[in-house]
Amino acid sequence: DIHFEPFEREVAVRFRIDGALREVTAPPKRLMNAVVSRIKIISGLDIAERRLPQDGRAKLKLGDRVVDMRVSTLPVVHGEKVVMRILDKSATSMDIDSLGFDPMTLKEMKRVLQTPHGVIVLTGPTGSGKTTTLYSFLKHVYSPEINIVTVEDPVEYQLPGINQVQVRANIGMTFAAALRSILRQDPDVVMIGEMRDQETLEIAVRAALTGHLVFSTIHTNTAVATVTRMADMGLERYMITSSLICAISQRLIRMICPKCKEPYTPSPALQQQLANSFRQPSVEIDLWRGNGCAFCNQTGYKGRLAVHEYMTMTPKLREMIIALRPETELEEECQKNGMRTLRQSCFMKLLDGLTTVEEAVSLFYED
Structure with missing residues (x-):
């Protein structure tokens, strides 16, 4: 998901990657309305309607891939918050x-x-x-x-x-x-x-x-x-x-990144936390x-x-x-x-x- 969030003096852009949101470089506040309008146009939404939530959909061609994009807009205090969900079937294993x-x-x-x-x-x-x-x-x-x-x-x-x-x-x-x-x-x-x-x-x-x-x-x-x-x-x-x-x-x-993965021996306190959380006997294991x-x-x-x-x-x-x-x-x-x-x-x-x-x-x- 890609989040565009307008605030009083700035815009926040955050990507949800592997379940966690991460903030990335955002456009200047003055460009926010233009960005939102463009997103609305490509997803078939009413660019003049800023008082009500809207939902739309679009297809985007990225190189040799075609991805679906679901768009949701929501009126907030300082403009419209936009969330875009990228649905890329080629990147999702269905096996x-x-x-x-x-x-x-x-x-x-x-x-x-x-x-x-x-x-x-x-x-x-x-x-x-x-x-x-x-x-x-x-x-x-x-x-x-x-x-x-x-x-x-x-x-x-x-x-x-x-x-x-x-x-x-x-x-x-x-x-x-x-x-x-x-x-x-x-x-x-x-x-x-x-x-x-x-x-x-x-x-x-x-x-x-x-x-x-x-x-x-x-x-x-x-x-x-x-x-x-x-x-x-x-x-x-x-x-x-x-x-x-x-x-x-x-x-x-x-999942742990395969490029920087390393083993370690947990502390006794962490081993006890593991035993409590997973209802297992406390034993020494490498993680x-x-x-x-x-x-x-x-x-x-x-x-x-x-x-x-x-x-x-x-x-x-x-x-x-x-x-x-x-x-x-x-x-x-x-x-x-x-x-x-x-x-x-x-x-x-x-x-x-x-x-x-x-x-x-x-x-x-x-x-």
Whole structure:
């Protein structure tokens, strides 16, 4: 993302790179209006309207690449704040093998993607890479012999061979309305950008129960909490257990820069912090960190990778969900079946030297 922020005497320009905002050289304040007007023109916005927020989109040609740009404007005290999201499909890997799943989970994930019907749910906060993961699932199952339709808000990347529907709530094209129409289009696979309400959830589950494979997202903190969230939205538990194939919780963490990566032995205090954060015995281990170089802009980090928590439905888990067993017991049962929690997955990335202790611990600061 690129942020243009007007203040009383200056303009701030910040780039969000690998999840963190960094300030860069900004144009003079006197040029801000011209910059905003130009951005509005190329993204199809009304340059005369400065009192209301606006959203637009544009395609830019950068050398031999064509990238999409989403633009959002917001009136603030000293002008209009502009945020541009650059969507470069060529820079985003949509191969399921490169998503960061551990080998066992990847094998299981490929197996469930061959299931002819059911619901696969991704969970995680905004900006955790859920859409990229969903697109990788679509790419993995794509074949000219099947009909894939998506309903999204917004459509982030245009995928060849896949019919993508843009939600337009202002004219009545909501997720639920679009989904009803999609199901009359003879789909084999349906992707729903987000199950935001009971109506959308119920239609999605009915679609799964009538022979469709459904991918979607929902907002929860853990994979197991997906069950609770679906029940809280009004879905009967027998419907959940009949339709849900698996739930995957996902987070993104920054990777150590490969150019300036170096090992070190953490202090006893840091080792104890690790033991507390990851609920592991306190043992001596060697860790890695980035020293900072020109390649990573002196940050010590370059790129991000996903950590996952994968819950798959089993007969025993179905019984426990119907019996209203608490989330703690459901999680224990999942771990007996081989589920690695987000905390455990993050700890493994740390031991593998892929990320720093500071980055790993930051995911669990709330604990």
